[in-house]
Amino acid sequence: MRRGRPEALPGGPGERRPAGIGGAEEQARTAGPAVRGPGDQERGSRGGEREAARLWHVTLSVSGRQTPVGEIRRGLEQLAQDHPFLLAGRYAEDRAEIRYWEEARDLHDAAAVALRLWGEHRATARLPAWEIVGLEVVGRETYHRRIAEGRDARPAFPGGVRPF
Numbered sequence: 001m002r003r004g005r006p007e008a009l010p011g012g013p014g015e016r017r018p019a020g021i022g023g024a025e026e027q028a029r030t031a032g033p034a035v036r037g038p039g040d041q042e043r044g045s046r047g048g049e050r051e052a053a054r055l056w057h058v059t060l061s062v063s064g065r066q067t068p069v070g071e072i073r074r075g076l077e078q079l080a081q082d083h084p085f086l087l088a089g090r091y092a093e094d095r096a097e098i099r100y101w102e103e104a105r106d107l108h109d110a111a112a113v114a115l116r117l118w119g120e121h122r123a124t125a126r127l128p129a130w131e132i133v134g135l136e137v138v139g140r141e142t143y144h145r146r147i148a149e150g151r152d153a154r155p156a157f158p159g160g161v162r163p164f
Contacts (some may be wrong), residue, residue: 032135053103055144056110062118064130069163071128072096076161078125089161096130097164104139111137 013030026047069091076096088099104110114135118127138146146152 035127037130042131051105053105055140056102056104056107056137057099057140058102058110059097059099059134060114060117060132061095061097061131061134062128062130063162064128067128069093071126072160073161075125075127079121080161082121082125091161092163092164094163095136101140107137107139111135 010089022036024111072091072093076091076098077084079098080086080089085102086098087101089093102110102113115132118132119131121127122129143152
């Protein structure tokens with residue numbers, strides 16, 4: 001995950017970084033996607049300039065076989081400790097939800113990182129082998145508009161890990 005502008009990251013563009021959050025996906029984002037439509041320029045570029053990263057609010061929901069809540073809590077706390085981007089985690093015996101801010105060029109990049117998050121950190125945080133059952137990624141402006149309109153009663157602030 002990018003936590004600063006590309007110029008502020010150690011090394012230059014194309015430098016090989018370890019896989020995981022801030023590793024392979026960071027390289028993929030800084031290298032630019034290869035997907036193009038008919039007559040389109042490289043996605044994420046404006047006249048040859050790379051688009052600036054934006055903030056996206058991510059809510060990832062996972063579910064699976066019942067697991068003791070102590071194990072789930074410990075795993076989410078470990079994820080939060082290893083990766084302080086985690087703002088809030090909620091859990092029950094058979095499901096969990098994590099909320100955080102992602103910095104990415106576009107929604108596609110933010111969603112791609114979010115979809116890999118649980119699986120890539122399952123072993124290090126000893127998370128259950130659950131599947132992703134929900135993903136919401138919204139821009140910062142949309143998130144703040146929802147809060148202002150009272151449509152989201154759960155503002156994203158460092159709320160820690162707690163039961164549903």
